[in-house]
Amino acid sequence: MSLQVFALGRVSTVSGGEAQQELIDIELFKKVDLRVGVVKHAEKVAGSKKLLRLLIDVGTEVRQIIAGLAEWYKPEELVGKKVVVVVNLKPKKLMGFESQGMLLATCDQGKPLLVTIEGDAKPGSKIC
Incomplete structure (x- = not known):
């Protein structure tokens, strides 16, 4: 299993104990705004085998x-x-x-597994 982090146009992969990564400063990481979202609607995109159109409540709006x-x-x-x-x-x-955002996921042998939140976290809660 590998974990891929997609942020700011760079991809870092950690697999089998070996890290291949470009290190970033903590100040750059702090600029990434991660929030809890709740999927309100999902549908396939016509003409695409890969894409889904999702409407996600991020607290202040639906994206x-x-x-x-x-x-x-x-x-x-x-x-x-x-x-x-x-x-x-x-x-x-x-x-x-x-597309007004991106979801976090891990990749297990090429299959994305969404990072999900359990418990009472409200839409829009900041990931800290």
Whole structure:
């Protein structure tokens, strides 16, 4: 199993005890705003085998996030899940939709496993 961290255009992989990484300063890491989000709606993106369109409550608003999860998750499996969202990424257009954030996931043999939150954390709670 490996853990991939996707942030600020860089990918670091830790696998089998060997780390291949570019170190960043703590001040740069502090700029990444991670929040609890609750998936309110999920659907496949027409014309794509890989993409799902998710509506996620991040506390102050509902964000649309386009995620490459359709090969591994059914839309109905995601509704109600508490996920970790990067909320301060610049929006990006994917298949005609604006994606307004990114979800955190690990990758186990190429399969993404969403990082989820248990307990009473409210939408918009800051990950600290």
